Amino acid sequence: MADFETPEIKEFIGIPALQEGSMAHSSPFIAKENHQEALGYPGELVENWQQVALDKMDDLRTRYRSFQVFLDSCVKCGACTDKCHYFLGTSDPKNMPVARQDLLRKVYRRYFTFAGKYFPKLVGAEDLTEEVLDDWYSYFHQCSQCRRCSVFCPYGIDTAEISMAAREIMDVVGKGQKYCNEIIGKVFTIGNNLGLPGKALANVLEGLEEDVEDDTGVAVKFPLDVKGADILLVTPSADFFAEPHIDGLIGYAKVFHETGASWTLSTTASEAGNFGMFIGSYENMRRVSMRIRDAAKELGVKRIIFGECGHAWRIAYSFLNTLCGPFDFLDQRYPIPQHILEYTWGELEKGSLRINKEENDHMTLTFHDSCNVARGSRMGDYPGGQFDYPRNVIKAVCNNYVDMDPKTTKEATFCCGGGGGLLTDDLMEIRVKGVLPRATALKSVVENEGVTHMAAICAICKSQFTKTLPYYGFTMDQIVSVHQLVSEALVMKGSEQEADLDGTDSDDTEE
C-alpha cells in the first residue's frame, strides 16, 4: 500500500541532512461539513478566513500565557532542531520544532509586532496567505504534540502548545482535520472514539468473561453500568477489541477481581481518550471530559481509575480537575483520578497479588515511555513516579527486563509517531517515518540484549507500533500491554494456574 520509501534503519539515531519540502505533500483528509458542525465549527473555509484566523490568534494570545510567551521568546538557538522524531525520520526542515513554530510565529510577527509590521524581511515575518495556511495544515499535522522539544528548550517552549493553537485556528476558519473531528463527534453521540454502541460493548465484555473463565476457571466479571460500584474504570475504547490492548483490559479485570474491588465500566464514558486536546479546543476537551464526571455521578462511584492510555492520562491527571472538578463527591482518600498502574503497584506492594513470574520467562521485555505520560503527567506522589510505576510493575511480574538507550527513555522518550491525532491511515507515511527513532533504539536492545517484546501503556502507542514496526522488520506481537504481563503472571485464587502451581511444584515453593 505504501507509495513512499521506508527509511533505512541504522545502528544509531543520526541527524539527517535537510531535504526541503520532502514532506510538504503529507496532509490528512479535511473534515467534512457534518464533522465540523457537530463541534461548532464552520463546515468549509469561510470567506474572510484571514481575518477570522487573525482574530482567533489574537483571542488565543490573550487567554493562553503559553502561546503569547512562546511566540515572543524563541531566540532561534537551534537546541530543538534535532529533537523531533518526525524531523529525524523525514529530514524535512519544517519538522524541526522551531521551524514548525515559525510557520505560525512569522504570521504573528507580521500582524502583531512592531518589527514584523514595519520590517518584515528583517525578522522573517510573512503575510497569512493560502500557501501559509496549506503549510499549517500539512505541518501542524506532522506534530504529535509529544513535548520532547519542550524538555530541551532553554525557555521551555512547547511546540505542542503552538500546534494546538494552530489547529484551533484552522478549525474556526473551517479547515479542520477529518480524523480528529469525526472521532470527537462520535464521542458526543455514541460515547467512544470507535463508535461502539452500548449493546456491542456489553457483548464484547460478556465474551471476555467467557474467555477468562475458559482460561483460568475463575469467573472474572467485566461489569458495565453497575450503579453503586466503588470504582469507575475509564479506559481507551481500543481496549475493547484491539490487540494487544484487550489483553491489558483482561489484566485490569483480573487485578480488580483478585483484590475484591467493586468496579464498573460505563457506556457513556466508554472512552478515556479525548481528542479535544489534539485540536487545542478547551471547549471540546471539556465537553468530552464532562461525560466522565456525569457517569461517575450517575453511577455513584467513589473513585475513578484510568486504563492504559497516554494522552488520556495527561488530560485525566493534569486537566480533569480543572475542566470538570472539583470532585468533592468522590472518596478523597484516593488520588482523583488514579492510574491503573498506581492501583496495581499499590496492590503488588501490599502483597495482595500472587505472582508467578515464570509465566513471562519466554520474553525479555523493554518498556516504551509514552510521551504524554512521561512529559505531561505523573504517577505516585513524587516527580518521576511515572517512570518508576510501569517499570516496577513489569519487574514485579517478569524476570527479564532491559531498558533502552537512556537518550530515548523517560523524559527524553521518543513519541511512537502516531500520537496527537495522527493515528490515521491517510498519514501512514509520516507515521512510518516518525517511528524510526524508537525503532532504532528497540533494534539495538533486540540485537544486543536479547529483548523480544516491548511493553507500552498507551492505546495509541500500541496501535501505532503494531502497524508501523513491521515496516522495520519487527512483528506485531512484539508489542504487549503492561497489564497483559500482569495478567499472564497473576495467579488468581481458585484458578487452574494456582492448582497447577501448588499441585505439581509444591516442593519448590516456599509456601
Add this chain to the structure above:
Amino acid sequence: MSGFIAALLWVSLLVFVGFTGAKIRQYWKTPAPLKIPTTPAPVTQTGVVFRMAREVVLFESLFKSNKWIWVFGWMFHLGLLLAFFRHLRYVVSPENFMWPVISNVIVQSFGQYAGFAMVIGLLGLLARRFLVERIRYISSPSDYLMLVMLIVIGVSGLMMSFVTHIDVVQLKMFVMGLFGFDFQSLPESIALIVHLLLVVVLMLIFPFSKLLHAPGVFFSPTRNQVDNPREKRHLAPWAAEKYNDHVDK
C-alpha cells in the same frame, strides 16, 4: 555630540523600561488556563524556584540539549552579567556600600576579562549560525545582525579597556551627570561613540524582539508551574466564567 548621545540614551532607556514593562505586564496578566509543566516537575513552589534558578543561572535544559550552544551561550551571558556589574562603577559612587565589591572584586579581577568571554561566546554562536545547516535554515537577517551588534558592543568596549584607553573619570562625570540632568561632555573616542550608539539600539529593540526571552523565561508555564493538579484545582478566570456551570454554587 555629547548632548545628542545623552538624549538618545535617555530616550532609549525610557523605551526599554516602558515597553519591556508593558510586555512583562502582558505576560503577568495573561492567564495560563491549564497545568502544563513539562514533567517531571517540582511538586512544591520551593521546588519551582529551584528549577527556575537552575534554568536561569545554569541553562539546565540547554545543557541537556546541546553542549556547544550551551558553552557559547553560557559564556556570553555570564560575561554580559560581569560586564554589566563592571559598568556599575560609572554610576555607583565610592560611598556606596556596594563599592568595595564592584571596585575590587569585579572591576579589578575577572570582570575585566568578562568582555572576552562575551565576545568569544558570541563568535561561537555566530559561527554556528553560519556553519550548522539546521541553524542556518531557521535564521533570519535579524538573528545574524543581533549577534554582530553585540559583538561590536563587546569589541568596542574591550578596545577602550585594552587598546586605546579613555578617560574614565570624565566618562563617570558624564554618566553621573546623565542621571542628575547635569549634562557633561563625553571623552573623545570613536570606540566609545560606537559602543554607546549600539547600546542605544540594543535598548530600543529589546522590547520588540526575541530579546524578550529574558523576561519570557520567568513566565514560561512549562517551567514555572507546580505539578499538583490533582491536589489543587487550577482554574483561569475566563474559564471559571465561561465553563464552570457544572459546579454547585
